[in-house]
Amino acid sequence: MERENQHGEEEYLQYQIQNGVCGKVMSDEQVEELKKQIVAYSAISEQLAELHKSMSARHDFTGIRLGNLYCDPISASFGHKITPRQRWTPTPLQLQILENIYEQGTGTPSKQKIKEIASELAQHGQISETNVYNWFQNRRARSKRKFGSANAEPEPDVSTKEKKTKPVGLDFIDSFSQGVESFYFQGIDQLMGKEESSRGYDPYNNLVEQFGLLG
Amino acid sequence: MERENQHGEEEYLQYQIQNGVCGKVMSDEQVEELKKQIVAYSAISEQLAELHKSMSARHDFTGIRLGNLYCDPISASFGHKITPRQRWTPTPLQLQILENIYEQGTGTPSKQKIKEIASELAQHGQISETNVYNWFQNRRARSKRKFGSANAEPEPDVSTKEKKTKPVGLDFIDSFSQGVESFYFQGIDQLMGKEESSRGYDPYNNLVEQFGLLG
DNA sequence: CAGCTATGAATGAACG
DNA sequence: CGTTCATTCATAGCTG
Structure with missing residues (x-):
């Protein structure tokens, strides 16, 4: 795109206004940025969840993996009615x-x-x-x-069912990588408003700046 | 909210396409919802962070994570080709x-x-x-x-089918909240159940689907 | 109501 | 590179 970073947004804003509400509200660039940020947040959330879970495991949890049983502040704040994801079904x-x-x-x-x-x-x-x-x-x-699939037998009937009920202990905790950890803490720092470490990527504030959302 | 109509989003998309030249648009309302969703993600992360903090405070867990081995217990144990990971899955x-x-x-x-x-x-x-x-x-x-490629073909007889949910308000955020929620729990589920297949719910694609961004 | 099946969708890998 | 294949996941809908 040709718009430069400095006053790109303003110019684009003008563009929006000129073209009315039905025009593009976000440029392709902005949408790309948005995608990135969503992904970033999802990654942060997932790693937080992972870490949270691993620490929960330290408390000798054994059977918390039933989604419904698991309740904490998160589901409290977001646990309202949900709309099942829809997928296209041909008439x-x-x-x-x-x-x-x-x-x-x-x-x-x-x-x-x-x-x-x-x-x-x-x-x-x-x-x-x-x-x-x-x-x-x-x-x-x-x-x-x-x-x-006449003669081929690609079906390991054992694994299919076993995998679902695989009783995992605390072993997998060791599989956490340092990278996850560092990313996690970076995410925490950013969320907590601390100073940025090395990467310094804050999806949330970046979004705010980029789009003026919530601002 | 009445959500028996599973075509709300799509219909709205059609509406957009009808009224604007570009399929890649977000209405002001959609942007509004998007804001809320970002906030939702932020809130989730914050709460996870809090949770983590409180748990860290009580328990020392330094150095429990080393290595990033990607070994499926089954194949690791037997080395047999029961569940060969044929396909790389990015964390x-x-x-x-x-x-x-x-x-x-x-x-x-x-x-x-x-x-x-x-x-x-x-x-x-x-x-x-x-x-x-x-x-x-x-x-x-x-x-x-x-x-x-943009969805370029609006439904011709839209006028006859009165758009009751044209402004589509909360459907978006509800869907997204559900997505976030399920993403969170699925992450836990996957970690508890199986280390592999960390591809849980994909908020990015969910966003694309729900909003028709870039589509 | 719970499990099963069919199938829409996502995506890593490969082909030309 | 653009397109296609293969594999897998998640869900809508059926069935017992």
Whole structure:
């Protein structure tokens, strides 16, 4: 992008205003930044959670892994009603169309094709190009697997169930890396408003600065 | 809130596309919700930090983390090909670092760079140069795909289907809160259950999905 | 209500 | 590099 960092935001703000509310609210750059920040926060949260858990393990916890049973301040503040994540489900009509196209053996649903198909299917319900793309991918994969799994035995029936109920003790604590630890403490420092260490990346404040959010 | 309508977000997206030239937009309301979500993440991190602090205060845990071995107990014990990890999975920390590097615009995954990055990441988990190379390749490809294709086909008969949830308010934050929550618990679950597969809930992709950013 | 199955979606790896 | 494949995860929906 051509906008420079200094007054880039202001200029872009002007751009927004000029183009009205329906224009782009965030530039691609900003969205990218946002993505980064979300990821950063998720990483911090996860590591905090990990560390928290590992320390909990020191207290000789044995069976806290049932999500619902686990309650602490976090769920207290966020434990309100939740909306199950939605995933696209093709309507019968859409499915029919997709099947037809698939049967036509075009085999290679190019991007252009995808667009067209998505357009057509949109007439019959909500759909995105990604949905179409995924559908074809899955369709093909599934077909292959059906035919190909005649003699092959890739199924270690032992591991599938065992893995789920794997009784892990405190061993995995040792698998924490120093990097996780340092990152964790960096995250803490940043959250607590302390001075930045080496990396000095604060997703939250960075966000505030970048977008003027909460400001 | 009535959430029997599982197409709220998509419909709103359609609305956006109809009324604006660009699919990559966030309405002011969406930005508002986004703010709240960032705050939510911040709050989670803070509370985790507090929790950690209180626990650290009572228990000395210095030096419990060493090594970053990535060994699945099963395969480690038997060395048999029961659950071969055929596919590298970046730890959140590794992912974070990669994202940072990618975002720094260095953009040049030269051989030398790859080596360096791999070295750095190796400190946080099992990784190879090929993994790094692939990751950058995939990252770039994905980026381009996202930017290059916008959902461009609005539903034609929108007018007939009255948009009851056009302003879509709290759906977003509820979904996101759920995502954060589940991310947190899944992280714990995974650590308790199995060390591998640290890919829990992905807030970034959730964001993309829910808001249609870049999509 | 609980487990199972089908399948949408995410992503590392590979191909041309 | 852009596209495709293979594998895996998570969930919607069915069934007992």
